[in-house]
Amino acid sequence: MDSGSCFSRRRFLQLCSALAATLAARTNAASTSTLKRTRNRVLLTDSWRQPIAVSGLQVGETYLFHYPYVSTPCYLIDLGEPTETGIELTTETGERYRWQGGVGPRRSPVAFSAICAHKMSHPLRSVSFINYRHEAHPFTDHSNSTRTQSQVIHCCSEHSVYDVRRGGEVLGGPAPQPLAAIVLDYDEASDALYATGSYGGELFEPYLDKFQDRLVLEYETTEIRRPVSNTTELRPITQYCRNQILCCALTRPTTPSNTSPNSWSITPILFVLTGAGVSTGSGIPDYRDNDGEWKRKQPVQYQDFIRSDTVRKRYWARSLVGWRWFAGANPNNTHRILAQLEGMGKINQLVTQNVDRLHQRAGSRQVIDLHGRIDRLICLQCGAESDRETFQLELVERNETFAQLTAEAAPDGDADLDGIDFTHFVVPNCPSCGGTLKPHVVFFGESVPKSCVEQAMNGLRESDALLVVGSSLMVFSGYRFARETAKRNLPIAAINLGRTRADELLELKVTAPCSETLERTLAAIS
Numbered sequence: 001m002d003s004g005s006c007f008s009r010r011r012f013l014q015l016c017s018a019l020a021a022t023l024a025a026r027t028n029a030a031s032t033s034t035l036k037r038t039r040n041r042v043l044l045t046d047s048w049r050q051p052i053a054v055s056g057l058q059v060g061e062t063y064l065f066h067y068p069y070v071s072t073p074c075y076l077i078d079l080g081e082p083t084e085t086g087i088e089l090t091t092e093t094g095e096r097y098r099w100q101g102g103v104g105p106r107r108s109p110v111a112f113s114a115i116c117a118h119k120m121s122h123p124l125r126s127v128s129f130i131n132y133r134h135e136a137h138p139f140t141d142h143s144n145s146t147r148t149q150s151q152v153i154h155c156c157s158e159h160s161v162y163d164v165r166r167g168g169e170v171l172g173g174p175a176p177q178p179l180a181a182i183v184l185d186y187d188e189a190s191d192a193l194y195a196t197g198s199y200g201g202e203l204f205e206p207y208l209d210k211f212q213d214r215l216v217l218e219y220e221t222t223e224i225r226r227p228v229s230n231t232t233e234l235r236p237i238t239q240y241c242r243n244q245i246l247c248c249a250l251t252r253p254t255t256p257s258n259t260s261p262n263s264w265s266i267t268p269i270l271f272v273l274t275g276a277g278v279s280t281g282s283g284i285p286d287y288r289d290n291d292g293e294w295k296r297k298q299p300v301q302y303q304d305f306i307r308s309d310t311v312r313k314r315y316w317a318r319s320l321v322g323w324r325w326f327a328g329a330n331p332n333n334t335h336r337i338l339a340q341l342e343g344m345g346k347i348n349q350l351v352t353q354n355v356d357r358l359h360q361r362a363g364s365r366q367v368i369d370l371h372g373r374i375d376r377l378i379c380l381q382c383g384a385e386s387d388r389e390t391f392q393l394e395l396v397e398r399n400e401t402f403a404q405l406t407a408e409a410a411p412d413g414d415a416d417l418d419g420i421d422f423t424h425f426v427v428p429n430c431p432s433c434g435g436t437l438k439p440h441v442v443f444f445g446e447s448v449p450k451s452c453v454e455q456a457m458n459g460l461r462e463s464d465a466l467l468v469v470g471s472s473l474m475v476f477s478g479y480r481f482a483r484e485t486a487k488r489n490l491p492i493a494a495i496n497l498g499r500t501r502a503d504e505l506l507e508l509k510v511t512a513p514c515s516e517t518l519e520r521t522l523a524a525i526s
């Protein structure tokens with residue numbers, strides 16, 4: 001091909017590019033009007049189906065309502081001051097539109113979809129990771145600079161931050177476009193508000209497709225795509241959602257040179273402490289109720305076990321019966337999610353008060369068994385270790401009558417075998433020296449090995465925050481880590497269904513099942 005042909009080809013490509021750019025510009029210019037979608041005109045009401053009065057809205061309060069579908073949550077906020085109007089915004093696909101601003105006498109109430117524009121994090125009754133911050137709030141912007149601004153919506157899933165005063169414009173984080181806005185109509189005569197449509201880069205359909213099964217359970221209806229008609233209830237977010245995740249830690253890209261939004265991190269590096277509540281989903285009962293009190297008689301004490309042959313016979317007889325189901329327990333979703341979070345670099349050290357080894361079986365590697373492991377035995381005389389499964393076979397062989405008994409499962413491989421005479425139960429001795437065998441766990445009244453505590457403390461010093469999962473922290477062996485974290489002025493969060501000993505030290509407490517909360521966390525970051 002000669003130079004003239006090359007020139008002609010270049011000119012042709014340039015013309016094609018110019019034509020494409022012109023067409024795109026025309027399309028974008030036209031999209032300002034087409035991005036506004038008229039929907040059902042719906043009155044915002046209170047729980048008594050009475051119209052809410054704009055004059056009665058609390059400035060800075062986050063109100064939740066559902067629109068345009070019964071399962072699509074939205075936020076209404078009265079900023080307390082007039083908003084800017086005519087803000088030009090752009091969707092992820094390059095379409096431009098103008099935000100109308102607030103409505104009402106002061107043009108201060110605004111409404112947005114509560115579905116994050118990044119990975120569609122949204123408020124649930126149990127927990128919300130996307131929340132409005134009315135007061136001055138620190139975050140990291142797109143230039144990787146620390147910035148403080150009031151009246152923002154912050155999604156703690158991956159720290160997308162939106163400017164509520166400017167139509168949900170993205171201030172920081174990985175969100176590719178502003179929040180979709182809800183069109184409001186103010187009735188001056190009645191001081192009422194109506195939702196009449198939406199505009200911007202809405203994600204209602206992808207949201208309904210992605211979370212369909214979960215939404216059916218959340219809203220207890222299969223009609224999650226039913227449009228809202230006539231009225232929709234408006235309520236403070238605190239009355240709708242049990243736990244708001246109000247993150248305050250500043251997060252930065254994993255490397256200073258990488259400012260890609262996709263490199264943003266959800267959390268600091270965590271030190272995770274787990275308790276019995278993690279393994280209840282595997283069928284293993286826990287010790288305490290929601291008030292932190294014992295559900296049953298206290299477990300055998302260390303001194304009683306080593307001093308009394310009768311106590312040892314009772315312990316091993318109950319363990320013989322309980323081991324059958326305990327050995328068959330498998331990791332549940334909580335174990336698996338924690339293993340995934342470790343693999344993603346979110347967990348630096350996991351310390352468990354459980355003795356079931358289910359974290360390891362789920363794939364976690366950085367695990368410290370604070371209270372030992374029940375699948376091993378140790379001789380109190382010579383220190384030799386042996387396998388619990390092999391010991392089970394010997395127990396059955398020497399105690400055939402007891403092996404035929406059944407009883408209700410109890411914590412840590414125990415069984416509620418009561419009203420039984422244990423006099424003739426035979427407990428095998430150490431095969432090496434004939435000494436007394438004990439499960440290789442820390443009994444109540446026994447001290448955790450110093451080396452184990454030191455190893456765990458080293459992991460805590462290398463972490464940025466403590467997350468407690470499924471533990472009441474009533475025993476000091478676990479509570480010490482909360483106390484140490486508080487001394488270092490680092491944040492502590494807990495996911496637990498009941499009271500914890502460290503409640504006054506917590507910056508965040510999620511009173512919900514472990515699996516449900518961790519599923520939400522993983523979905524937001526993976």
